Amino acid sequence: MNQLLNKVILITGGASGIGLACAEAYIREGATVFIMDVNERALNHVLGLFGSNHKGIAGDVSKSADVKAALDEIRKHYGRLDAIHNNAAIAHPSKPVDETEEDEWDALMNINLKSLFWTTKHGIELLKASKGCILNTSSMAGDIGQSLHAAYTATKGGINALTKSMALDYAGFGIRVNAISPAGVWTPLLKQWAAEQPDPGSIEKYLSDIHALGYCPEGDVVADAAVFLLSDAARFVTGCIMPVSGGAELGYRR
Numbered sequence: 001m002n003q004l005l006n007k008v009i010l011i012t013g014g015a016s017g018i019g020l021a022c023a024e025a026y027i028r029e030g031a032t033v034f035i036m037d038v039n040e041r042a043l044n045h046v047l048g049l050f051g052s053n054h055k056g057i058a059g060d061v062s063k064s065a066d067v068k069a070a071l072d073e074i075r076k077h078y079g080r081l082d083a084i085h086n087n088a089a090i091a092h093p094s095k096p097v098d099e100t101e102e103d104e105w106d107a108l109m110n111i112n113l114k115s116l117f118w119t120t121k122h123g124i125e126l127l128k129a130s131k132g133c134i135l136n137t138s139s140m141a142g143d144i145g146q147s148l149h150a151a152y153t154a155t156k157g158g159i160n161a162l163t164k165s166m167a168l169d170y171a172g173f174g175i176r177v178n179a180i181s182p183a184g185v186w187t188p189l190l191k192q193w194a195a196e197q198p199d200p201g202s203i204e205k206y207l208s209d210i211h212a213l214g215y216c217p218e219g220d221v222v223a224d225a226a227v228f229l230l231s232d233a234a235r236f237v238t239g240c241i242m243p244v245s246g247g248a249e250l251g252y253r254r
């Protein structure tokens, strides 16, 4: 309890799935949450549940002006920022690179990866002042690959590289930079992928089987790890890509 007391946290993509589970956990642990999400309807619904101290803005993380507007609002309302959780992302329909359209490729790169450039550009001064944290939602797919999702995996591999390099660049300012790497998590994003599969009925079993621990979790497992990484309990942890994957990456098994 109160592991994040009085911290102000910006989370992107906080109106759904993993981001929503994290936002709820941050609030439970005493933080004030500011959500940036492109889905205005879902954002307003969530903010309505959270109470007036928690705020947000409808915007696209791939657009400099939108991210700047979010940071300007945070400065105006709270005057400080303790953490940025870069979580918003999209996935494209399953296909190999040669069948991926240029606009799909660019959208993935800009939303999933370049967005970290914008939140850092516009938010780093506030984090320097608070000796704050950056947390990135990566994916096991950035580490071990995923068939028919090469562009998505490239963005997550890029996030892993950025996490380590930014951890080095900002350590001198007392800023920690970490990432969480889930395998499967039941969220609208995963449900969309499951629905695209030729045999959606078998997907539930498949998604249980890829995790050594034997089930596909919901967002709360990521949220618990995120609370740890943003809390003072993780004060000596930086540059870490933490698997929250039920052992999905450990190896072949029967």
Ligand code: NAD
Pocket: 012, 013, 014, 015, 016, 017, 018, 019, 036, 037, 038, 039, 042, 059, 060, 061, 062, 087, 088, 089, 090, 111, 137, 138, 139, 140, 181, 182, 183, 184, 185, 186, 187, 188, 189, 190
């Ligand atoms: P989700 O689709 O449920 O939620 C993503 C949220 O991001 C949505 O609210 C959406 O509106 C928002 N968003 C999308 N594009 C945006 C943009 N341009 N600007 C601002 N907000 C935007 O997805 P999720 O499954 O909760 O995924 C969250 C994160 O977890 C992503 O980074 C995803 O890559 C990662 N991840 C998910 C899984 C999984 O199995 N669900 C596994 C590994 C990693």
